Amino acid sequence: MKQSSDILLSLKNISKSYNCADSDLSVLNNFSLKIDRGEFVSILGPSGCGKSTLLKICSSMIQQESGTVKISGQIVNSPDKSRVLMLQDDNQLFPWLTVEKNIAFPTNSFDSIRRESDLPNLLEMAGLSNYSDYYPHQLSGGMKKRTALARALAGDPEILLMDEPFGSLDPKIKIKLQDFLLEIWGKYGMTVLFVTHDINEAIRLGQRIIIMSDSGDIVCDEKKSLSEKSTLYEDVFFKLYRKYYSLLTGIGHQ
Amino acid sequence: MRFLTILSISLIVFSSCSNNKSGDISVTIAEQYGLAYAPLQILKEKKIIEEQIPGIKVNWVKLGNTAAIREAVLGGKVDIGFMGIPPFLIGWDKGMDWKIFTGLSKAQIGLVTWREDLKTLNDFGPEDRIALPQPGSIQHILLSMAAEKYLGRSDIFDNQLVTMKHPDGMSALLSKRDVAAHFTSPPYIMMELSEPDMTLVVDGKEAMGSDFTFIAGMVTDKFSSKHSDSLSLIKSSIAQAGEFIMEHPEEAVAILKKDYSIPEEVLLSYLTGGGLVYSPEVEGLPKFINFMKDKGYLEKTPENIDEIFIEQDIK
Amino acid sequence: MKYLSNRILNKIFERFMWIGLLVLIWIIAVLLGDFSPLILPSPYKVLQALLKGFTEGILGKQILISIVLVFAGMSIGTLIALAFLFLAVSSRMGDSLVTTLTAVFHPLAGIALLPVVILWFGTGALSIIFIIIHSVVWPMVTNLLMGYRSIPEPYKIVGRNYQLSSFKMFFNITLPGSFPYILAGLKISWARAWRALISAEMIFGAVFGSGGVGWFIFSKRVFMDTPGMFAGIVVVIIIGVLIEDFVFGVIESRTVRRWGMSL
Numbered sequence: 001m002k003q004s005s006d007i008l009l010s011l012k013n014i015s016k017s018y019n020c021a022d023s024d025l026s027v028l029n030n031f032s033l034k035i036d037r038g039e040f041v042s043i044l045g046p047s048g049c050g051k052s053t054l055l056k057i058c059s060s061m062i063q064q065e066s067g068t069v070k071i072s073g074q075i076v077n078s079p080d081k082s083r084v085l086m087l088q089d090d091n092q093l094f095p096w097l098t099v100e101k102n103i104a105f106p107t108n109s110f111d112s113i114r115r116e117s118d119l120p121n122l123l124e125m126a127g128l129s130n131y132s133d134y135y136p137h138q139l140s141g142g143m144k145k146r147t148a149l150a151r152a153l154a155g156d157p158e159i160l161l162m163d164e165p166f167g168s169l170d171p172k173i174k175i176k177l178q179d180f181l182l183e184i185w186g187k188y189g190m191t192v193l194f195v196t197h198d199i200n201e202a203i204r205l206g207q208r209i210i211i212m213s214d215s216g217d218i219v220c221d222e223k224k225s226l227s228e229k230s231t232l233y234e235d236v237f238f239k240l241y242r243k244y245y246s247l248l249t250g251i252g253h254q
Numbered sequence: 255m256r257f258l259t260i261l262s263i264s265l266i267v268f269s270s271c272s273n274n275k276s277g278d279i280s281v282t283i284a285e286q287y288g289l290a291y292a293p294l295q296i297l298k299e300k301k302i303i304e305e306q307i308p309g310i311k312v313n314w315v316k317l318g319n320t321a322a323i324r325e326a327v328l329g330g331k332v333d334i335g336f337m338g339i340p341p342f343l344i345g346w347d348k349g350m351d352w353k354i355f356t357g358l359s360k361a362q363i364g365l366v367t368w369r370e371d372l373k374t375l376n377d378f379g380p381e382d383r384i385a386l387p388q389p390g391s392i393q394h395i396l397l398s399m400a401a402e403k404y405l406g407r408s409d410i411f412d413n414q415l416v417t418m419k420h421p422d423g424m425s426a427l428l429s430k431r432d433v434a435a436h437f438t439s440p441p442y443i444m445m446e447l448s449e450p451d452m453t454l455v456v457d458g459k460e461a462m463g464s465d466f467t468f469i470a471g472m473v474t475d476k477f478s479s480k481h482s483d484s485l486s487l488i489k490s491s492i493a494q495a496g497e498f499i500m501e502h503p504e505e506a507v508a509i510l511k512k513d514y515s516i517p518e519e520v521l522l523s524y525l526t527g528g529g530l531v532y533s534p535e536v537e538g539l540p541k542f543i544n545f546m547k548d549k550g551y552l553e554k555t556p557e558n559i560d561e562i563f564i565e566q567d568i569k
Numbered sequence: 570m571k572y573l574s575n576r577i578l579n580k581i582f583e584r585f586m587w588i589g590l591l592v593l594i595w596i597i598a599v600l601l602g603d604f605s606p607l608i609l610p611s612p613y614k615v616l617q618a619l620l621k622g623f624t625e626g627i628l629g630k631q632i633l634i635s636i637v638l639v640f641a642g643m644s645i646g647t648l649i650a651l652a653f654l655f656l657a658v659s660s661r662m663g664d665s666l667v668t669t670l671t672a673v674f675h676p677l678a679g680i681a682l683l684p685v686v687i688l689w690f691g692t693g694a695l696s697i698i699f700i701i702i703h704s705v706v707w708p709m710v711t712n713l714l715m716g717y718r719s720i721p722e723p724y725k726i727v728g729r730n731y732q733l734s735s736f737k738m739f740f741n742i743t744l745p746g747s748f749p750y751i752l753a754g755l756k757i758s759w760a761r762a763w764r765a766l767i768s769a770e771m772i773f774g775a776v777f778g779s780g781g782v783g784w785f786i787f788s789k790r791v792f793m794d795t796p797g798m799f800a801g802i803v804v805v806i807i808i809g810v811l812i813e814d815f816v817f818g819v820i821e822s823r824t825v826r827r828w829g830m831s832l
Contacts (some may be wrong), residue, residue, distance in 0.1 A: 079730050092723040094742075135828055321793075328605065345793055347793075348795075350793075385692075389788055417787065418692075425687075431688075432691030433691070
């Protein structure tokens with residue numbers, strides 16, 4: 001058991017519904033969750049289960065109807081730089097800024113902990129040193145994602161809230177980016193909440209895996225019982241995959 | 255603008271032009287707005303030209319300003335036009351083949367102001383805007399003559415002119431805003447002077463130093479050389495219509511009233527008040543030529559009056 | 570960079586080619602058609618008249634006056650359009666007011682307002698600027714609103730994530746994010762303002778003593794100086810093309826084209 005001082009993010013009794021076609025559609029109902037500092041958590045779930053809503057509430061981009069969001073024990077109500085939300089959308093980079101200026105955006109926006117001097121490191125880490133003067137529309141899909149990740153890191157966030165960030169990429173690039181994400185997580189040690197509907201991705205990335213049901217309840221929440229080096233082709237990995245698959249599809253067919 | 259004008263006129267006139275082959279004469283006459291054109295109204299209503307010249311087809315067009323008439327003449331769409339002498343001279347100077355063949359009217363035209371402080375031209379400052387139909391118009395040339403006479407500089411007001419049609423100029427004047435004075439002609443000059451506070455600063459006769467023809471008739475050389483008999487008949491028709499107005503003003507008013515939204519008795523007073531004289535005589539031509547040549551509005555002067563004027567006996 | 574300047578050079582070349590062709594047709598028409606020079610003067614005569622306008626006349630000053638008037642009108646018009654934008658995005662009633670005003674006034678040609686403008690503002694520079702503002706504000710508001718509404722949600726989320734003040738949000742995200750629409754609005758506004766200005770000048774006469782290019786054309790017309798009139802029209806065309814190709818062309822290639830944000 002972790003001690004309470006290690007809990008970074010804590011959600012308690014969160015409820016949220018959307019008004020849709022004259023009836024309230026409840027997406028989260030009395031939802032509670034605790035995330036430890038430095039954890040990498042994968043969240044799996046069928047579409048419409050409230051994963052994206054959950055991340056938006058975690059980042060305070062939208063307000064829950066009831067319940068509380070706490071960061072290090074403090075209730076938070078408005079977005080701040082310590083909780084960076086990354087969307088699936090390809091448009092999250094500003095097209096009017098170069099790669100370098102996009103990455104520097106958080107540090108220019110307010111007096112950040114990270115200084116300009118960190119920029120070359122971020123660029124290099126993202127493998128974008130030679131592309132610092134390029135505009136986003138000149139980049140490949142993978143480069144765009146790395147730029148977005150580097151920008152997210154520039155503000156030195158405590159927690160990254162990632163909503164299917166690699167959803168639209170082809171599998172090869174996706175794996176490279178996953179490795180890249182794991183690498184910077186190892187380096188910076190920030191907390192990551194990673195929403196995906198790709199079971200492979202969830203298993204490869206997450207230390208802890210949470211599966212949500214259609215109705216937004218947690219049906220599975222466990223530490224990954226695999227060594228870091230496990231690959232897709234090992235039996236243990238495949239067993240886990242099948243377990244999560246049946247949990248997910250079972251949910252889907254209820 | 256100009257092409258549109260030509261286009262619209264050509265549309266109006268097209269049908270008549272194609273009638274020519276039968277041997278009948280067709281004439282297109284362009285006029286403008288104002289009481290100085292009243293004899294043309296009589297000609298039109300009483301079909302005097304048609305009576306005088308059997309088989310003639312007369313087309314009337316009314317255009318907004320003299321530049322438009324000149325452009326229509328130039329485009330070959332108009333045979334006879336009515337305007338002040340100065341714009342005619344400018345056209346002739348630039349190479350238009352046309353001549354004056356008749357006078358139409360003499361009129362009191364002048365500069366009207368609403369401002370008490372503007373008693374003479376001397377009182378006008380550079381910010382006091384003067385509305386008139388357009389530079390190069392008879393109103394502008396007479397204003398320049400007055401400026402030359404009283405201030406020694408003919409172009410002194412040229413940078414404070416506002417180009418406005420007479421009705422617009424009148425409403426700008428009567429609204430007593432930034433238009434200080436309006437150089438205008440009948441019936442606007444009479445209407446303006448009948449309003450309170452309006453005074454006449456200078457009039458055309460004073461500027462010119464003599465009587466002058468306000469509106470004259472111009473004919474293209476092409477038409478006059480081909481139809482010289484008809485032209486003199488047209489001229490006598492115009493004289494006849496003018497005489498009719500002068501001698502039977504009540505009957506004339508009955509015909510004219512529908513074209514001017516002026517009460518009958520007021521219209522009658524304008525026609526009989528002495529401010530308007532309809533006459534085929536042409537007066538003041540040399541004075542206009544000399545002044546305009548002198549001030550650079552014309553590059554050349556006619557060596558012989560025949561170059562710009564067709565002398566014809568009224569039949 | 571090289572690519573961009575090549576683009577502009579290409580554009581210049583093509584422009585010259587087509588304009589050259591038009592002038593050629595003009596010359597052929599003058600040579601073959603038996604036109605009076607009062608109806609169609611030769612390009613040479615027009616060129617002479619143009620030079621005369623600069624050397625003997627005050628065409629240079631008149632061009633300057635026209636450009637200053639357009640610039641003043643466009644600046645004020647754009648500011649008013651921005652104020653309308655704030656009004657429209659700040660409340661639902663504001664939005665319905667602004668969209669109604671736009672629907673009412675946008676189709677109204679500036680020249681149609683002239684009689685009223687003369688009554689209210691007289692016949693000076695103020696009236697001309699008023700007509701320019703009228704022709705600028707409505708297309709500008711329409712484009713600003715479209716631009717504002719087209720800003721992708723993720724941009725705003727990033728801005729909120731870093732707690733930008735509304736001032737920074739406006740200048741760092743709203744403005745560049747809707748820039749393609751702003752630029753389109755400016756281009757439409759410019760074309761409308763320039764046309765309105767020339768027409769208004771031809772009606773109002775001299776403003777600031779000497780008037781602008783429109784007045785130059787009109788005064789050539791009334792004195793039947795046809796080559797001069799053509800010269801004035803040529804000036805209007807040249808200024809139009811210069812602003813369109815160079816001012817807007819350069820802004821476009823340095824912004825929306827470089828950013829890959831062309832509409």
